[in-house]
Amino acid sequence: MTHALIVDDDVDSAAMLSELIAMQGLTVACAHSLRDARKQLALQAPDLVLLDLRLPDGSGMDLFSDPDLLANSEVVLITGHASLETSILALRLGAVDYLIKPINMKHLQGVLSRVIKPAVFKAEVADLTANLASTGHFGQLWGRSPAMQRVYDQIARVAGSGVTVFITGESGTGKEVVAQTIHELSRRRKMPFLGVNCGAISPNLIESEIFGHEKGSFTGADRQHQGFFERAAGGTLFLDEITEMPPDLQVKLLRVLETGRFLRVGATQSQETDVRIIAATNRSPMQAVAEGHLRVDLMYRLNVFPIDLPPLRDRLSDVPLLADRFLKLIGEQEGREKSFSPEALAQLSAYRWPGNVRELRNAVHRAYVMASGNTIDTQWLPQEDRSPDVPAMAPDSAPVQAAVAPARDSETPAGRVNGEASEGSVVLPLGISLAEAEQALIEATLQHYGHQKERTAAALGISLKTLYNRLKRYAAEEGSGPG
Template identity: 55%
Template sequence: MSHVLIVDDDSDTREALAAIIAQDGLTTALAGDLREARIQLVRQTPDVVFTDLKLPDGSGVDLFEDLDPTSGVEVIVITGHATVESAVSALKMGATDYLVKPINMQRVKAILSRLPRPGDLKAEIGTLRGELRRMGRFGLMLGSSPAMQEVYDQISRVAPTAASVMLVGESGTGKEVAAQTVHQLSLRRKHAFLAVNCGAISPNLIESEMFGHERGSFTGADRQHKGYFERANGGTLFLDEITEMPVELQVKLLRVLETGMFMRVGTTKEIETDVRLIAATNRDPEQAVVEGKLRLDLYHRLNVFPISLPPLRERGKDVELLAQAFLDELNERYGTRKHFPPAVKEMLLSYPWPGNVRELKNYVQRAHIMSSADSDATAVVPLQISIAKPSAGTAITIPFGTSLAEADRQLILATLEQCGSVKTRAAEILGISLKTLYNRLVEYGNDTKPAEGEAGDESQTVGRANV
């Protein structure tokens, strides 16, 4: 049977908590200050600790020093309305959740319902780390590079807590997958995970989508609608592209975070919700604050535990690991046995992937679709040049009187540079075979040899440039 330690200098609060906890079939021990709490810790190690932050002889967070970090003890801090920031600080130190006085007993029950049996969650995270060492997987995430190892460590620490998480990363780096992994490793995993793209909802409808509306509250509202906060009760709400949310709605979102209460559009009746928020943005959030896209107070509330997701170009051989995983999925779905030829493998490692994991997944799908039915190899399709970040120097100047051979040399080398040294793509743009390109590079003093299976028709000639 699980054991709970309640630490509070107010006897009424202690007794009320003990009564609620007993209804859940748990044993309790009571303490009025840190000294009594430490005596109780020696007598029996609890599975859960409810502690007030302000005690006669110190702060409730001082108990962290008396708890074995490997014991799996869950700590829920109790605070007054005026010291919510202290509770947020406690979450950063490792507290699982917090309660605001006067304590809402329904919220206590909700917290107890999410608590796993001793060590279950930490054991599962440990199992996932073992799986990572074997297969490069961590929950729904894939990759074994040092950059991703750091992300996994951060997720391991924050997932079991109630702390809000801010995911920052370029488009396509997998922010929603990271949010799902946090949810699956949290105490809320048995409840809903809902994802909302704040930039994809009309500004006129986003308040209704977030908080719901009553029938007849506006034109077209022919029935009651439950919003994301109501449907995600007990679970996790992922707000993608948070900087695209209208500023006036950010005020209402902040109130929900502070009070746990909201109102549907068209009513003054407050509804209680217990939701963990994970926000994400592909912008610099601090710059978004400066530009007025994100309220400073909301940023601090959401940014309790920031996690930066690395771009694919900084993840080394994770590119191969991810590409193979995407290809394995396609092979299983369509009953094929495709593999990447050497030319594709070269492109995968040399291309900078401005669209990150999303772009890589799309490329693998194109290569699989374009491959011939009677071949086990994927097609060598050209990589698309991203329009998001146009390259500088897309034109070359060739003076009058330059020989045709020299003009060809400058054109080939400039095209290769613009393609990030991806030879297959450069040959495609120039309208020559890959073998011809390699031969020209050898002539220009490059000793690079074509990889196996890359040689093409040598009879093609270089396309002329307009000079």
């Protein structure tokens, strides 16, 4: 039977918590000081320790000074308020989660349902690490390069905790796969994993999609709708392209992260949520803040544990492994196995992959379809040209460079940006809006790459979905303009 130890100097609070835990079928012991806690830990190692940091004879964190004392116990902090500092402290100390006073029964049940002995979790990570050399993968991630092994170490460190993770990296590097791997290694693995692309949802609908809405809350709301927070209850909610979320909605998301409560559109009563948030962006977070795409307070709240994914060009040694993996999966789907020639693998490993792993997967699929025999040669594979390298993280580093003209031409209508000054550059007159400048850069980059949308998206540091959304909006605006 699972055994829990409550360490709290508030006798009444500890007694109430003890009764709630006992109702869930666990055995419970209480300690009201560090001294009592050490005695209880020595008598019977608990599966779960609920630890208040403020104790009469010291801080609860003092228990972590002896690593053997809590070696076989999960630790959940009890805090009077949720804060970024508490989350960071929980991670640093080795705690897996925290509860906010007054203790909510739903959150407590969630914590109790996720109890896994640390030894079990460590064994799972050890198996994945041990098999990495032979299998070439860690969870759903593939690659043996030092850059990826660093990512695996970070995943192993954070997966077992309940803290928020912020994944950064260029488009196509596999941010959602990292989030899925974290979820599958976490204590929430039996509950839903829900991935949401914030850039693929209409700004008019995104609040309703994330938080849900009540029947009759707006035109067309003919029934109650559960949002992502409700559908991912007890599990993990992955918010991809978080910088595409409207600023007013970022404020509401921050409130949910701080209070654990959300409000459906049209509702008057808030609801509690027990969801782990993993966010991602293909922008530099600080640059996104500077450009107004991400609130600074939300950035710090999300960035408790950052993971930065390397672009594929920085781990080209993984390309043959990834290509063979994609080819095997395609062969299983199509019912016919094919293989790469040595020359083909060499060409794949020499290419810079501006679209990263996503571009590699698409290139392998195309080569599989075009190859008439069972061996894929170099004919249908991408190869390096003489154009400059394409860094895809930040728009300001893309190969289309903006040159500022001295003034807006009085002949130029508002909303229009004229002319490419030379190949690979575009002129942006002073006084135009950021939206106009963005449109000019996107359209010029698209033309620069011969209307190849994947390369364009990679160069601009945005997802393919975001690029399609932008182009669709520009076409709509063009169509609605004066004839």
